[in-house]
Structures are given as structure tokens and as C-alpha cells.
Amino acid sequence: MLPVKIQVRELTFHYGSHCAIQGLNLDIYQGEILGLMGPAKSGKTTFLRVLNRMCDLIPNVRIQGSVRLDDEEILAPHYDVDSLRRRIGMVFAKPVPLPRSIYENLAFAPRLQKKPQHRDDLAELVENSLKAAQLWDEVKDRLHDSALKLSGGQQQRLCLARTLAMAPEVILLDEPTSGLDPISTARIEETLTALKKDFTIVLVSNNTKQIARCSDKVAFLLMSRLVEYGVTPEVFMVPKQKETDDYISGRFG
Amino acid sequence: MLTREKLIEKALLLLALSAIGSLALITIFIFLEGLPIILKTGLSHFIFGAHWAPTKGHFGILAMILSSLYVTLGALIFGVPLALGCAIVLAEFAPPSLTRILKPTIELLAGIPSVVYGFLGVILLVPLIRTYLGGPGLSLLAASLILGIMILPTVISISIDAMHAVPTLYREGSIALGATQWQTVRKLVLPAARSGIITAIILGMGRAIGETMAVIMVAGNALSIPTSILDSVRTLTANIALELGYASGAHREALFATGIVLFIIIMILNTAATLIAGRR
Amino acid sequence: MRVDPLLTERLVKSLLWCLTGLTIFVLIFIITFIAIKGLPQLSLSFLWHDIEDMGRAGGIFPTLVSTLYLTLIALVVASPLGVGSAIYLTEYTLEGWVTRLIRFGAECLAGVPSIILGLFGFVLFVIKLNFGWSMLSGGLSLAIMILPTIIRTSEEALKAVPKEYQDVCFSLGLSKWQTITRVVLPCALPGIMTGIVLSIGRSIGETAVVLFTAGASLRTPTSLFDSGRSMAVHFYILAREGLSMPNAYGTAAILIISILLINITAYTLMQRFLRKYQ
Numbered sequence: 001m002l003p004v005k006i007q008v009r010e011l012t013f014h015y016g017s018h019c020a021i022q023g024l025n026l027d028i029y030q031g032e033i034l035g036l037m038g039p040a041k042s043g044k045t046t047f048l049r050v051l052n053r054m055c056d057l058i059p060n061v062r063i064q065g066s067v068r069l070d071d072e073e074i075l076a077p078h079y080d081v082d083s084l085r086r087r088i089g090m091v092f093a094k095p096v097p098l099p100r101s102i103y104e105n106l107a108f109a110p111r112l113q114k115k116p117q118h119r120d121d122l123a124e125l126v127e128n129s130l131k132a133a134q135l136w137d138e139v140k141d142r143l144h145d146s147a148l149k150l151s152g153g154q155q156q157r158l159c160l161a162r163t164l165a166m167a168p169e170v171i172l173l174d175e176p177t178s179g180l181d182p183i184s185t186a187r188i189e190e191t192l193t194a195l196k197k198d199f200t201i202v203l204v205s206n207n208t209k210q211i212a213r214c215s216d217k218v219a220f221l222l223m224s225r226l227v228e229y230g231v232t233p234e235v236f237m238v239p240k241q242k243e244t245d246d247y248i249s250g251r252f253g
Numbered sequence: 254m255l256t257r258e259k260l261i262e263k264a265l266l267l268l269a270l271s272a273i274g275s276l277a278l279i280t281i282f283i284f285l286e287g288l289p290i291i292l293k294t295g296l297s298h299f300i301f302g303a304h305w306a307p308t309k310g311h312f313g314i315l316a317m318i319l320s321s322l323y324v325t326l327g328a329l330i331f332g333v334p335l336a337l338g339c340a341i342v343l344a345e346f347a348p349p350s351l352t353r354i355l356k357p358t359i360e361l362l363a364g365i366p367s368v369v370y371g372f373l374g375v376i377l378l379v380p381l382i383r384t385y386l387g388g389p390g391l392s393l394l395a396a397s398l399i400l401g402i403m404i405l406p407t408v409i410s411i412s413i414d415a416m417h418a419v420p421t422l423y424r425e426g427s428i429a430l431g432a433t434q435w436q437t438v439r440k441l442v443l444p445a446a447r448s449g450i451i452t453a454i455i456l457g458m459g460r461a462i463g464e465t466m467a468v469i470m471v472a473g474n475a476l477s478i479p480t481s482i483l484d485s486v487r488t489l490t491a492n493i494a495l496e497l498g499y500a501s502g503a504h505r506e507a508l509f510a511t512g513i514v515l516f517i518i519i520m521i522l523n524t525a526a527t528l529i530a531g532r533r
Numbered sequence: 534m535r536v537d538p539l540l541t542e543r544l545v546k547s548l549l550w551c552l553t554g555l556t557i558f559v560l561i562f563i564i565t566f567i568a569i570k571g572l573p574q575l576s577l578s579f580l581w582h583d584i585e586d587m588g589r590a591g592g593i594f595p596t597l598v599s600t601l602y603l604t605l606i607a608l609v610v611a612s613p614l615g616v617g618s619a620i621y622l623t624e625y626t627l628e629g630w631v632t633r634l635i636r637f638g639a640e641c642l643a644g645v646p647s648i649i650l651g652l653f654g655f656v657l658f659v660i661k662l663n664f665g666w667s668m669l670s671g672g673l674s675l676a677i678m679i680l681p682t683i684i685r686t687s688e689e690a691l692k693a694v695p696k697e698y699q700d701v702c703f704s705l706g707l708s709k710w711q712t713i714t715r716v717v718l719p720c721a722l723p724g725i726m727t728g729i730v731l732s733i734g735r736s737i738g739e740t741a742v743v744l745f746t747a748g749a750s751l752r753t754p755t756s757l758f759d760s761g762r763s764m765a766v767h768f769y770i771l772a773r774e775g776l777s778m779p780n781a782y783g784t785a786a787i788l789i790i791s792i793l794l795i796n797i798t799a800y801t802l803m804q805r806f807l808r809k810y811q
Contacts, residue, residue, distance in 0.1 A: 054703060059627050086706030096697040098716060109705040112715070159701075166705060261710050262625055268617030272684060273638025275677045279645060279653045286656055338552030346546060347553075355557065357800055362560045364731075364796045366738030366765050369785055372772045373563060402559055409556070433542040456644075463646025465741040466769060490648045490741075497655065497745055512652045516645070523644040527637060 002029040005170060005200040006051065011065035013046055015058065020046040022224045024065070028170075033192060033201040035215025035232065037208055039253040042221040044204045048172045051202065052088040053081040069170075086113065089163035093175040095155035097147035102139050105147045105158060106130065106165045113166075125165055133161035134191050153184025160191065170200045177210065189214050208248050212236050220244050283516055287509030299510060305476055307496070307504035314511055316478045320393070320486035321462055321515075323479060324472065327397025328461040332404045333454055339405070340412035340450075345438050356413060363406035371470030374399040379471060388483030391473030396486065399467050404457035411456065415449020416442055448529050455526040459519055465490040489515045564789060571786025574779045580787075584751045588767065589777045593784055595753040599668070599761030602754055603747060604736040606672025607679055612729055614676075615683025619725075622684075623691040624713055643681035647741040650678050654746035666760040671747025678742055679732035686731065690724020690806065691717065723806035730799040734792045740765040764788050 006028040013021040021043045028034050036044050049055040050067060053074065067074050074084055086109075098105050106126045126143070130136040135157040139150070147158055156176055163171060173192070177185040192201060192214055205211055211218055211232070218235045220228045220243075228235060228244045239245045247253050291299050294312045302313020339359075343352045374395055383390030419442050427437040443450070473485025474495060487495075493508050493515075500508055582592030618635065626632050654674030664670045694717050702712035718725075740763075748760035749770060762770070764784060771781040 052704065054700065057700075057703065082706050082708050084706075085704055090704035092697070092700060092704075094697065096695070096701050098698060098701065099720060108715075109707065112707060112711060162705070258708055258710055262621075265617050265621040265625055268614050269621035269635050271614040271618060272642050272680055273635055275680065276638045276642045276645070278657070279642075279649065279677075282653055282656050282661075283649065286652075335552050335556050338549045339556040342549045342553040346549070359557070359560060361793060361796045361800070362563070364734045364738065364792045365563060366740065366768075366788055366792065368738075368740045368765055368769045368772070369563070369567065369789060372768070372781070372785060373566065375772065377566075402563075405556055405560065433538050435542045435545045436538060459644050459646075463644075463648065465646065465648040470769075470773060490646060493648050493652060494741060494744070497652070509652060509656070512649055516649055519644055519646060519649075520641065523641050526644075527640055 002031055004028070005030040005070065007066075007068045007071075009066045009068075011047075011050065011063070011067060013043070013050060013055070013064075014062040015046075016060045019224055021050070024226050026219060026226060026229060028200060028202060029217070030200050031197060032216040033196050033203055033214055035211035035218040036202060036204045036221065037206060037211045037218065037247075038221035039206065039247070043224045044206075044221055045174055047221070048090065048174050048202065048204055050075075051170070051172055052085050052090055053079070054085075054090070056081060086166050087168055088170040088172060089166055089168035090172040091156070091159050091163055091174065091176050093178050095152060095159050095179075097150065097155050097158055099146070099148060101144045102147045102150070102158065103143040106162050109162070109166045129161040129165040132164050132191070132195065133157045134187060135161055151184075153180050153187065156180060156184070156188060157191065160188070164195075168199070170202065171195070173201065173203045175205050175207075176203075177205070177207070185210070206253070212248075220247065222247070280516070283509055283512050286506060287511075287513045290503055290506035291510045291513070293503075294507075300514070303478060305492075307500065307507050310503070312503075312507045312510070314489065314492070314514065316476060317487055317489045317492050317511065318514065319478055320472075321488040321490070321518075323393055324396045324400060324468065324486065324488055325458055325461045327393060327482070328400035328404055329454065329458060331398055331401030332408060332457060332461075335401070336405050336408035336453075336457070337412060337450070340409045340416065341438060341443075343409070344413045344416035345442060346434065352413075356410065359406050360410050363410070367403065367464055367467040368470070370399050370403050371467035374467065374471035382483070386483055388481075389473055389485050391471060391485050392483045393472065393479050393486045394482040396468050396472040396488075397482070399471050400461040400464055403464065403467060404460050407460055408453045408457040411453035412446070412450050415446040415453065418449065419445040452526050452530045455522055455529070459522045459526070462488075462522070463490060463515070463519055465494050469494055564793070567782070567785050567789050571782040571784075571789075574783030575786060579780075579783055583753070584767070587751070587776055588771050588780060590780075593764065593767060593780075593787070595751060596762055596764045596767040596784070598753050599747065600737055600763040600765075602668045602761065603671045603675055603743060603763055604733055606668060606757075607675035607736050608729065608732065610673060610676035611680045611683055611732065615680050615728070616687045616725060618680075618684045619687030619691055620713060620718075622688055624709070624717070639681045639684045642677070643685075647678065647739060650674055651742045651745035653677075654742060659746055665758060666746065666748025666750070667758045668747060668754050668761060669757040671743050671763075674742050674746045675736045675739060678739065679735055682732050682735065683725075683728045686728025687721070687725045690721040690727070693724060693807070694720045723802050723809075727799045727803040727806065730795055730802065734795040734799070737763075737795070738765055738788065738792050739763075740769050744769070 004027045008024055008026040011021055011024040038044050050063065055061055063075055103126055106129055107122055110122060110125060127136060130139065135154060138154060150158060177188050203215060215232050218232045219226060222243055228239060228241045236248060290312060299312055299314060301315050303315045304311040304313045343355055378395050378398060379390040382392060382395055423441055424437055427441050468488050469491045472488060472491060474487040474491055475485035476487055479486045489511050493511050497508055579592045581594055583594055585591030622632055622635060654670055658664045658670035658673055659666055698716050699712055702716050743763045744766050749762040749766055750760035754761035765788060768781060768784040768788060771777060771784060
């Protein structure tokens with residue numbers, strides 16, 4: 001049995017008077033990919049943003065419950081969110097390279113944390129991260145070109161590599177392939193599967209087939225509630241709840 | 254770390270208060286300097302008194318208030334039709350490529366210093382008025398014309414923006430119903446862009462009433478209530494600028510008091526513009 | 534009687550086109566006239582010589598120095614204030630009464646006529662703080678004049694930077710201040726520069742503020758507390774007192790050319806900035 005990395009208990013989240021997550025209980029295990037599926041507005045993205053406290057940036061929110069990372073409460077009021085976000089990286093739905101070179105995009109965060117002191121160490125970190133995101137071969141000759149010149153799929157892998165360069169413990173992915181073609185999507189999925197031995201991954205997607213392909217465990221959210229949670233093949237073969245069955249067989253969503 | 258971020262936020266808030274702080278300082282100082290003389294003379298004597306002889310203790314600024322208002326009104330009469338016509342053509346009729354060149358050109362002209370306008374007024378406009386219409390040439394008419402030209406860039410530019418903000422879909426709907434372009438503009442675009450255009454005019458008005466250097470040069474600066482557009486006039490702004498250099502004591506206070514009146518007029522105009530713009 | 538709409542259309546259109554033509558003619562005429570009259574007066578010695586005989590002879594060197602001095606002081610004071618205000622407004626607060634108050638202040642300040650700023654600078658800097666008629670008094674008064682422009686343009690530039698960049702920075706564990714200094718400000722810089730460049734143009738052309746705060750000394754200012762006349766003030770005095778028409782035209786030409794060049798620079802900067810993000 002793998003150790004629990006993140007433990008979520010009775011998490012409730014409100015935007016103003018609108019309830020986005022209600023009474024969520026969930027364990028995320030180390031070294032696994034947790035797939036999070038559900039129709040639009042079911043609370044998936046909000047949940048990701050609670051995990052790295054990006055939800056702090058939205059005005060007028062109320063959070064109750066507990067989220068523990070390695071047995072440490074991250075919702076505590078004076079918790080150091082900047083270092084939390086270095087431990088929990090995030091890749092967004094839309095690839096957003098910063099308007100700098102490929103190399104600078106990757107070196108950006110490590111340099112500000114002053115982690116690798118030496119230039120060669122930094123170059124090595126950039127190379128390893130790009131290799132891990134399977135982008136190295138395509139960009140190794142033009143590391144100092146603008147990152148904005150890359151194709152959409154390459155940009156998304158660059159964003160993944162940028163997150164990896166911070167050496168996080170957990171990676172959150174918010175519909176990372178929603179704007180990509182099938183070939184780029186396949187490459188990202190491949191990369192994720194290769195990465196899971198070193199990281200804990202939470203993958204949000206409203207593409208149920210992608211969840212079925214990639215994830216080890218799956219959680220199904222519907223209307224702010226967790227409807228079903230289990231080992232991926234079991235949930236897809238014999239769902240316990242009727243809503244899950246209806247959703248994965250495409251009757252709604 | 255956290256405290257550093259908080260510190261930065263507080264420092265930035267302090268910087269952000271600089272504008273409103275300056276405004277407050279300006280208000281306080283102008284009122285501190287000017288209010289005593291208004292109270293001493295009496296508000297109604299100050300505003301409705303027509304006799305300005307500061308060295309003899311007569312402080313009535315009615316002539317200047319009226320001159321300022323007339324000059325501004327004149328500027329609007331000359332400037333607004335030109336500006337609106339130009340804005341309508343550039344926003345609705347002219348090919349977009351032409352507008353792309355002409356709009357920035359007109360905006361560039363907003364940068365011409367007011368002294369240059371005044372100078373051109375003196376050497377070109379004033380002799381024309383003197384020769385063909387009579388009078389001293391330096392006159393209400395000359396000041397109105399020059400100010401009318403000066404407010405053109407402001408009014409044109411803001412009006413074009415207001416008309417561009419009207420969705421194209423409306424126009425297409427109107428044209429599809431068989432309306433001509435002018436009918437569309439008159440019945441649809443102008444009403445929809447009304448608040449933006451009014452804001453533009455109010456801002457132009459503020460610019461005209463507050464203008465100093467150009468007016469000093471062309472208005473003649475005579476101290477009497479004008480009875481014809483060919484009379485020489487002295488505006489509130491001109492009065493301050495002409496006498497501040499040598500005034501002292503009660504005389505200087507009276508100039509600050511003139512400033513108070515001007516300041517209040519401008520603030521009313523600004524607030525009106527903000528309210529109208531905010532309603533959009 | 535009903536008027537034929539097509540006839541009205543043609544009449545109105547020709548009238549409006551005439552108005553437009555007239556407007557543009559007037560504005561272009563101003564520039565051409567000054568250029569034709571002023572350019573022949575220009576020479577290197579006109580730029581490099583001291584003012585002689587109250588401006589009847591000699592050059593305009595001291596006014597160039599004064600103008601530069603005043604503009605520089607105004608920029609040094611107003612840029613941090615303006616850009617800081619804009620950062621606070623766009624990045625640190627939500628729309629509320631504080632932002633409304635700050636924006637209202639900036640808008641009102643933008644509308645304050647220059648003569649009032651001159652009065653204020655005169656009483657506060659020249660008299661109360663005892664800086665006298667000086668570069669410092671003039672520069673500080675100009676700073677207040679250009680502050681609203683810098684706030685407004687910086688705010689627009691900061692708003693144009695995609696919000697996603699901030700999300701990315703936060704997700705990489707950057708603090709808010711790091712995000713602003715490393716990513717948001719560099720991206721917004723061309724837009725911010727537009728405001729600053731426009732302000733340079735306004736400072737150069739301003740007369741009323743400078744006349745009552747920096748004075749009209751003919752000497753070249755060497756310290757912060759020296760009086761000196763800016764180009765615009767010099768031009769005003771030449772023109773008003775009719776001292777020397779050729780010199781007046783020459784000064785006007787330099788004034789207009791420098792301001793137009795500055796404004797064109799500002800415009801090109803802004804266009805390039807907008808193209809990048811739209």
C-alpha cells in the first residue's frame with residue numbers, strides 16, 4: 001500500500017453564496033495518478049486550486065475542512081503559500097509560456113529560489129526537465145528562441161517541463177490536453193505515465209477516456225459532490241453509482 | 254517573507270494616494286490663501302462686484318467670470334460642430350485606412366503648446382478681425398476661435414472612441430432595414446454614443462475655461478463686462494497670470510480667491526464628466 | 534413636405550466632409566506655418582548661444598538646459614509615484630471605494646487647469662517651502678501636472694498584460710512582488726514608457742505652471758535652486774513683448790518639432806505594445 005500524500009477531509013468551498021465543493025473526503029496516494037472527472041462546473045478546477053492555495057487569489061471565498069499534505073495542514077491561515085506552490089506544481093488548461101526564451105522559461109523559477117547555484121547545474125536542470133517532458137529532442141538546438149514560437153503541443157510540454165524544473169512533489173494538471181490534437185495529447189499522456197514513479201499527479205479532465213487510459217484511481221465529481229471514488233478499472237467496469245454509469249457511458253455531461 | 258510583502262503593499266498604497274493627496278493639498282492651499290479675502294469682501298460682493306481695482310481695495314470679479322463663460326461658450330460654438338462633424342466622418346463614413354492615419358494625427362496635435370496657438374492667434378487672426386470686423390482685434394471673438402481650435406483634438410478623439418464603441422451589429426441591422434448611412438448615424442449611432450460625446454464636450458469645456466496662455470495673448474485683457482464679441486475681455490485665468498507676478502498682500506489673496514472660483518467651476522465640470530462617463 | 538432621404542444623405546455627407554477637411558486643414562496649417570517661418574531661423578549657433586539683449590539677439594541655450602532640467606525633475610518625481618499608483622490599482626486592490634477614490638483623484642487632478650497648478654506651486658514650493666523661483670519648484674509642480682497621465686497609461690498597460698502570466702508565476706511559487714517585478718512590469722514596460730514619453734512632451738510645452746514656479750531668469754541654471762526660463766516661457770515672453778519675431782519663430786519651431794517627435798515616439802511605442810498583446 002502506497003503512503004497517503006494528500007488527505008482531504010470534509011472540504012467545503014464557497015464562492016460568495018455559491019457552493020463549489022461540498023463535504024469532500026479524498027485520499028491522494030504517493031506515486032499514483034488520480035484522475036478527476038466530471039462535467040463542467042462540477043468543482044474539479046476549484047479543487048485543484050485549493051490544493052495549491054491558488055484559490056486565495058479569488059475574492060470572496062470561504063473554505064472549511066482540512067487538507068493535509070504529508071500530515072501538515074495547508075489551509076492554516078499563516079501557512080507559507082509560496083513554498084507550498086513550489087511543492088505542488090500546476091499545469092493549466094491553456095499553455096502559457098512566459099514571453100521569454102525556452103531556456104529562460106525553465107530557469108525562471110529555480111533561479112529565483114536560488115536552488116542550483118552554478119550555471120552548469122542550472123543548464124543540467126533545464127536539460128533534465130525538458131527530457132522528462134519529452135521535449136528535449138525537439139528544442140535542444142534552439143533553447144534561446146522565444147517560447148512563443150513553439151506549437152501548442154510543444155508549449156504545453158514546455159509548461160510541464162517548467163513545473164518539473166521546480167522539482168515539486170505533486171503535479172496538478174487542469175485539463176492539460178483540452179486544446180491539443182490527438183498526437184500531442186498522446187505524448188503528454190505518455191509523459192505523465194512515465195513521471196508518476198517520481199511524482200504524485202492529479203489529472204483533471206472532462207475527457208473520460210483520457211482518465212480511463214492514464215489514471216490509477218479515479219474520482220467522479222458531480223454538482224460539487226464526490227459521487228464515486230475507486231480504482232480506475234473497477235470504476236469504469238462496474239460503477240457503484242448510477243450517475244457514474246450514466247456519465248461514463250455518455251448519457252449526460 | 255510575509256511581512257515584506259505586506260510592507261510593499263503598504264508602500265504602494267502610499268504611492269497610490271499621491272494623486273488624491275496632491276489634489277487635497279492643492280485645494281487646501283488655494284482655499285487657505287484665497288478664502289480670507291472672500292470672507293472679508295463678502296461672497297456676493299466678490300462674485301457679483303464688477304469693479305476690480307486691487308490696489309484700491311476693490312475686488313469684484315463679475316466681469317472676469319462672465320468673460321470666462323462667454324469665451325468658453327464661444328469656443329464650444331466654433332469647436333463642437335467642427336469636432337463632431339469630423340468625428341462622425343472619421344468614425345462612420347471615411348474608409349478605416351484613412352481614419353487610422355488621421356485619428357493619431359489629430360491626437361498628435363493635442364500636444365501643440367498653448368503658447369503656440371496664442372502666438373498664431375496674435376499674428377494671423379487678430380489682424381484679420383481688426384481689418385474686416387473692426388475693434389481692437391484682440392477680442393472675445395479671437396479668444397473663442399483660438400480656444401475652439403484648441404479643443405478640437407480632445408473632443409474629436411473621445412467622440413470617435415464613443416462612436417466606435419457602438420456595436421457594428423446595430424448599424425448592420427439599421428442598414429438592412431433600408432436606412433441610409435446618415436439616418437443610421439442620426440437615429441442610432443449618435444443616441445447610443447451620447448454619453449461619450451457629452452463627456453468629450455465637457456472635457457473640452459474644462460480645457461477651454463482653464464486655458465491661460467493662449468487667452469492672455471489674444472483676448473486683450475480689458476477689465477470690463479463685454480457687450481459685443483469684438484470687445485477686449487479678461488478671463489479668470491488671464492487675471493491670475495497677468496497679476497501674480499507683482500501682486501502682494503490682499504491683492505495676491507484676491508488672485509488666489511479668483512483661483513478658488515475657477516477651481517470650483519472646473520471641479521463641477523469634472524464631476525459631471527465622471528458621472529456621465531460612469532453611467533455608460 | 535417630405536425631403537428625399539437620399540438627397541439629405543448626400544447634402545449632409547458633403548457638409549460633414551467639408552467640416553472634416555476644414556478641421557484637418559487648420560491643424561495641419563498650424564504646423565506647416567510654424568515650420569516654414571521657423572526652420573530658416575535655426576542654426577547650431579542659435580541652439581548653442583546664450584540669450585542676448587533680453588532675447589532680441591543670441592541663441593536659446595539656457596532655455597534648453599532649463600527645459601531639460603525641469604522635465605527631468607518632473608519625471609524623476611512623478612514616474613515612481615505614477616507607476617506605483619498604477620501597480621497598486623491594478624494588482625493589489627479589488628474595485629471598491631478605495632480605487633474609486635484614487636481614480637477620481639487622478640481624473641480631477643488631470644482636469645486642474647495649469648494656472649491653478651502654477652498658483653499652488655507658487656504658494657507651496659516658492660513661498661512656504663522657500664525654494665524660491667527655481668528648477669526644483671518648477672519640476673515639482675510639473676510632476677503634479679503629469680502624474681495623472683502616467684497613472685492612467687501605466688494602468689492601461691498593466692491591465693493589458695495577460696492574467697494567465699500571473700497564474701503561472703504564482704503556480705511556480707513566486708511571491709506577488711516577484712511576479713510583478715519579474716514578469717508583469719517587464720511586459721507592461723513599453724506601455725508605461727508611452728505615458729512617460731507623453732509626459733515629457735507636456736512638460737516641454739507647458740508655460741503657465743513653469744512661469745510662476747521656475748521664474749524667467751535669462752541665465753543657465755546650474756543648481757536645483759537656480760531660476761531659469763524654459764523654452765515655452767522664453768517663447769511666450771518673446772512673442773508677447775514682440776522682442777524678436779525671427780527668434781520667436783525659431784523657438785516655436787524647436788518646441789513644436791521636439792514635441793511632435795516625442796509624441797510620435799509615444800504613439801509608435803503604444804502601437805507596438807498593443808500589437809504584441811492583441
